[in-house]
Amino acid sequence: MEIANRIANLSTAIFSEMEELRIEEEKKGTKMINLSIGSPDLPPPPHVVQALVEGVADPSNYGYALTKGMTELRHSISKYYLERFNVVLDPEEEVLSLMGSQDGLAHIYLAFLNQGDWALIPDPGYPIYSFGVHLAGGQIYFMPLYKENSFLPDLTQIPKEIALKAKIMMLNYPNNPNAAVANEDFYQEVVEFAKKYNILVCHDIAYAELAFDGYKPISFLSIPGARDIGVEMYSVSKSFNMAGCRLGCIVGNRNALKALETIKSNIDYGIFKPVQMAAKAALEGSNEWTQQLADVYAERRDVLVDGLNSLGWDVDKPKASMFVWAPIPNNYKSSKEFAVDLLKKTGVVVVPGSAFGIQGDRYVRFALVCSKEKLQKAIAIIGKYYNLKV
Ligand SMILES: Cc1ncc(COP(=O)(O)O)c(C=O)c1O
Known part of the structure; x- marks a missing residue:
């Protein structure tokens, strides 16, 4: 073998x-x-457990689910994004559910990289960002994150020949592992850079709700123009203590979502409905x-x-x-x-x-x-x- x-x-x-x-x-x-x-x-919150229990007890929930996610869940995600981030999302075409955000992070490259294509990946970074590129047969340009630059990549240091070849850029704030956060000015710079070089930006916002001292992380999609070139992966795993019954979603650019949905529809048939119902309950729960x-x-x-x-x-x-x-x-x-x-x-x-x-x-x-x-x-x-x- x-x-x-x-x-x-x-x-x-x-x-x-x-x-x-x-x-x-x-x-x-x-x-x-x-x-x-x-x-x-x-x-997780008790009402989430309750929703899960009710979903599990209902025999009609045991068929294949939709890859895209239940309509009610996609509507909840869209409502949540509006209330939490002031971002309007079309639940039909700008929201796609994921089996945890890891699902999207691992598979997005399959939809955008041909053999040998380049991806811009933060270093340090959550390991799947680079493993996903390897799975798709792509090449990595690591963007170093230095403390003196507030752990943000310096886009001016990316060689022009790499930027021209790159298809995708991964970003993650609040950051794992360095816990750094990003502001609007940085994201604006990212939008300009991505438009100039025709790069898809994937922003991972897995730690959106774990913020302290009055600070509230912003969505990349709240930046004007971000939706033209970008997507964001959100997760209930950490924000609602649901890592064991995880669900994530990818929101934003509809063409990117369509491409990922095509990949996913060949890999999975959606998430167990009770888990979707639990995630819906989480997102609709109290702040x-x-x-x-x-x-x-x-x-x-x-x-x-x-x-x-x-x-x-x-x-x-x-x-x-x-x-x-x-x-x-x-x-x-x-x-x-x-x-x-x-x-x-x-x-x-x-x-x-x-x-x-x-x-x-x-x-x-x-x-x-x-x-x-x-x-x-x-x-x-x-x-x-x-x-x-x-
Ligand atoms: C930065 C980051 N993104 C994504 C994930 C994966 O989360 P999920 O449970 O939604 O797949 C993790 C998990 O630790 C993470 O740290």
Whole structure:
């Protein structure tokens, strides 16, 4: 049996190595505090569970679903976008449901890249952005995200010959892993750049609702002209603690959506209807619930960042997302070396920044996925073993 070459490009060994090490240390009896994977630890709102239960109990929900998504769901998404982002969407042609936003992020390239075509991908970035390009047989130009540039790509640094060849650009704010946010000026610049070079922009807004201190992330589609060249992927996984019954959507440019729908209609037949009903209930629920969830993350962020700062570790407080992006101490050669050392000494599990790209290698990512009491324990134990003047 001969496995295709592309498989080699489809995983980051670091994730599995860290997981193996965690299991090994746990077997030795070390108490772990796992802040690695960004999987929500809290339950979804009760009315979401209720909608799911009712949907599951209804025998008429067990046929194939529409790839596009139930009409009622697409209407809810469109209403949500209007109320939350002031973006008008035609539920028939500008909204397409996804089996989690990952579905769209993995498959969008199949609709836009021919063999050897170029994609502009942020570094660091969520791994599927580049894996998806490999699946489609495309080539990647990495746009480095530097702290001194607020972790935004500098579009003026993209070589003209690459820009001319590029078909697609991936962006993600609030960002995973660096928790950066983007403003209207930046998005306006992106629209101009994409129009000039005829590039499809895909904006991933998976962390839209996890924002703090009064900050509200904006939709890329709220920028004039964005819909001509762009799409946005939204997800209920993190905003409503629904990662295990996930649903996402892609909204925006209708031609792009049509192309992706054609790919998807050959791969899946839509999402289990009760999950669609649950997502609809989530989007139609009160803003108060999402605000309370954001407040929980804000409190965790404060405990972790204030705690790390009190140890002398100079870590920035993010305005959004469920992550803290911490520079590693200078005396470590790589993010992996530091993350392994941290895990072995303290039982605190983080993701080495290099898992997200070369530019991540002087950082580690903490996910705010456990209680503030556990985070306090993490600070105490880190303080016991490290002198963290970075
Ligand atoms: C930036 C980003 N985009 C997309 C996803 C995938 O989310 P979903 O559950 O909607 O597939 C994740 C999941 O961690 C993410 O961090």
